[in-house]
Amino acid sequence: MTTSPASATVTVKRPVVRNRLxxxxxxxxxxxxxxxxxxxxxxxxxxxxxxxxxxEAYRKLFADTNFLPAFSQSIVNAVATIFLxxxxxxxxxxxxxLRLPKLRPVVEFITLLPFVIPAVVLVFGIIRLYSAxxxxxxxxxxxSRIVLIFVYxxxxxxxxxxxxxxxxxxxxxxxxxxxAQSLGANWGTILFRVIFPNLRVALLSGALLTFAIVIGELxxxxxxxxxxxxxxxxxxxxxxxxxxxxxxIVAFAITWAAMGIIDFVGRGxxxxxxxxxxx
Amino acid sequence: xxxxxxxxxxxxxxxxxxxxxxxxxxxxxxxxSFLGPSGCGKTTTLRMVAGxxxxxxxxxxxxxxDITDKAPxxxxxxxxxxxxxxxxxxxxAQNIGFGLSVRKESKEMVAxxxxxxxxxxxxxxxxxxxxxxxxxxxxxRVSLARALAIxxxxxxxxxxxxxxxxxxxxxLRAEIRAIQKKLGITAIFVTHDQExxxxxxxxxxxxxxxxxxxxxxxxxxxxxxxxxFSANFVGSLNNASAEVxxxxxxxxxxxxxxxxxxxxxxxxxxxxxxxxxxxxxxxSFASEQKKANVVDSIxxxxxxxxxxxRIRVKxxxxxxxxxxxxxxxxxxxxxxxxxxxxxSREAVLVLDE
Numbered sequence: 108m109t110t111s112p113a114s115a116t117v118t119v120k121r122p123v124v125r126n127r128l129x130x131x132x133x134x135x136x137x138x139x140x141x142x143x144x145x146x147x148x149x150x151x152x153x154x155x156x157x158x159x160x161x162x163e164a165y166r167k168l169f170a171d172t173n174f175l176p177a178f179s180q181s182i183v184n185a186v187a188t189i190f191l192x193x194x195x196x197x198x199x200x201x202x203x204x205l206r207l208p209k210l211r212p213v214v215e216f217i218t219l220l221p222f223v224i225p226a227v228v229l230v231f232g233i234i235r236l237y238s239a240x241x242x243x244x245x246x247x248x249x250x251s252r253i254v255l256i257f258v259y260x261x262x263x264x265x266x267x268x269x270x271x272x273x274x275x276x277x278x279x280x281x282x283x284x285x286x287a288q289s290l291g292a293n294w295g296t297i298l299f300r301v302i303f304p305n306l307r308v309a310l311l312s313g314a315l316l317t318f319a320i321v322i323g324e325l326x327x328x329x330x331x332x333x334x335x336x337x338x339x340x341x342x343x344x345x346x347x348x349x350x351x352x353x354x355x356i357v358a359f360a361i362t363w364a365a366m367g368i369i370d371f372v373g374r375g376x377x378x379x380x381x382x383x384x385x386x
Numbered sequence: 387x388x389x390x391x392x393x394x395x396x397x398x399x400x401x402x403x404x405x406x407x408x409x410x411x412x413x414x415x416x417x418x419s420f421l422g423p424s425g426c427g428k429t430t431t432l433r434m435v436a437g438x439x440x441x442x443x444x445x446x447x448x449x450x451x452d453i454t455d456k457a458p459x460x461x462x463x464x465x466x467x468x469x470x471x472x473x474x475x476x477x478x479a480q481n482i483g484f485g486l487s488v489r490k491e492s493k494e495m496v497a498x499x500x501x502x503x504x505x506x507x508x509x510x511x512x513x514x515x516x517x518x519x520x521x522x523x524x525x526x527r528v529s530l531a532r533a534l535a536i537x538x539x540x541x542x543x544x545x546x547x548x549x550x551x552x553x554x555x556x557x558l559r560a561e562i563r564a565i566q567k568k569l570g571i572t573a574i575f576v577t578h579d580q581e582x583x584x585x586x587x588x589x590x591x592x593x594x595x596x597x598x599x600x601x602x603x604x605x606x607x608x609x610x611x612x613x614x615f616s617a618n619f620v621g622s623l624n625n626a627s628a629e630v631x632x633x634x635x636x637x638x639x640x641x642x643x644x645x646x647x648x649x650x651x652x653x654x655x656x657x658x659x660x661x662x663x664x665x666x667x668x669x670s671f672a673s674e675q676k677k678a679n680v681v682d683s684i685x686x687x688x689x690x691x692x693x694x695x696r697i698r699v700k701x702x703x704x705x706x707x708x709x710x711x712x713x714x715x716x717x718x719x720x721x722x723x724x725x726x727x728x729x730s731r732e733a734v735l736v737l738d739e
Contacts, residue, residue, distance in 0.1 A: 289436055
């Protein structure tokens with residue numbers, strides 16, 4: 108062998124450098140696609156006062172007596188939806204994984220239905236079914252709101268089921284269940300002390316997606332005459348110039364904050380999950 | 387009355403019979419292994435004792451109580467899995483204390499028992515670590531401690547060493563046996579590894595396609611196999627089909643070469659087809675004084691295996707392995723040479739065809 112080591116390193120090094128450049132280029136282009144509209148929106152939101160850049164639009168937004176109630180209502184709806192959805196999806200997915208693996212495709216298909224049925228069709232179906240006796244549930248604002256939350260629970264199924272299902276596949280559900288059983292644990296103990304804690308990351312990502320959907324949902328809330336953030340935003344777009352942009356930036360910030368929290372809380376748990384996968 | 391009694395237990399999944407009429411009485415403090423290839427029903431039998439499967443027929447009695455249909459969390463049994471099955475969200479101490487805290491024992495009592503168990507498995511330094519921070523062998527020791535913490539009536543081990551590497555496997559198996567003896571706990575150990583079963587057990591149950599082939603001490607199983615399957619599965623073995631020549635004198639013939647056996651053949655008739663099994667280490671080159679079972683053979687091949695040298699010889703038309711201990715002054719024959727080989731009458735096992 109007479110090949111010098113120097114030439115060998117050069118031939119190895121070049122493609123790596125080129126690859127890295129290409130990666131950064133792609134990353135840059137994609138970032139622009141994402142950042143330009145964001146920057147434009149932010150710039151627009153700062154022009155609330157004539158000839159001066161400032162936070163006037165934000166001040167007006169928070170001064171609007173309809174904004175905070177709509178916002179808090181959406182948040183409460185989202186939290187209620189997450190809670191109910193977890194209570195329905197986790198035991199279902201757990202039981203399907205453990206005892207009825209053959210039913211998995213069926214359950215998966217059912218959870219995907221909200222993707223297949225357009226929201227407009229869904230909401231008219233719901234209104235027709237639930238606004239006449241014997242199922243008259245839309246008589247008052249609050250009862251309608253409860254119906255709305257249950258509809259959101261359905262909308263969350265595709266996201267929630269997928270996350271939970273992935274989480275369950277990452278741990279050895281069957282053996283962990285059997286180990287807990289042989290140590291004397293009943294179903295409740297197994298779910299709350301073994302299964303839920305090991306699904307932390309999956310549950311959080313499902314919860315985040317659900318949160319994002321409920322916060323931004325427009326169609327169903329609008330037709331059910333609910334004063335949530337979606338209808339408020341659409342109203343705002345039609346009547347104001349700068350506030351909708353400010354509103355978009357606020358919503359964006361909240362979403363990122365939620366993601367940051369999830370990342371922070373989830374960090375401790377990821378290593379456990381990875382370890383089980385490695386086994 | 388035995389401590390754990392499995393009587394006429396059968397398990398079917400649909401039309402497939404996985405365990406067929408399993409009968410076994412286990413004494414208190416006994417260490418019993420279920421040995422067999424995968425799919426032989428050994429794990430299913432263990433899982434029926436644990437309560438994860440319900441027998442299709444038969445009864446399981448533990449200390450006089452019928453536990454056949456009891457839920458797993460109502461039977462006081464400890465279970466150890468091949469994949470350790472430690473709870474990833476709990477520390478070593480929390481894992482070991484889980485069974486006790488589920489039983490609503492007081493905090494002091496749980497803490498005391500956890501300390502006891504941790505020192506039993508020598509993991510004092512690792513009490514606050516999570517399972518992912520431990521090696522496979524350490525994890526399996528934690529799972530042993532977790533199972534023992536609840537004072538189980540029986541300890542069930544489902545291939546606990548199969549996921550570990552060879553050295554740890556041997557040392558952990560000795561540790562498991564030592565702990566089992568120290569606590570005097572009754573244990574059932576499922577394995578497909580014959581060496582493991584032979585080295586660790588008081589008794590072995592050899593299983594094949596749902597049936598019990600043979601039950602006995604490791605010594606009996608190895609030296610006096612009663613079926614072709616258990617003879618073949620445990621240890622390496624030469625076996626050949628043969629014919630009874632003279633039942634009264636226990637003479638059989640393998641392709642015309644006659645062997646004398648110590649087995650009583652009076653129940654059989656002349657001309658009966660049988661299977662003859664001879665362990666490789668029971669064959670040797672014939673010396674002057676040996677008279678019985680001296681036959682001519684052609685040396686076919688010689689393989690050096692370290693402590694043992696395996697010589698392949700052809701007797702009549704049948705090939706046999708012959709094992710001899712290695713030593714530096716061993717005088718090995720040439721390949722193709724004709725040598726006389728011999729084995730004692732006791733080494734010639736006669737089994738049903």
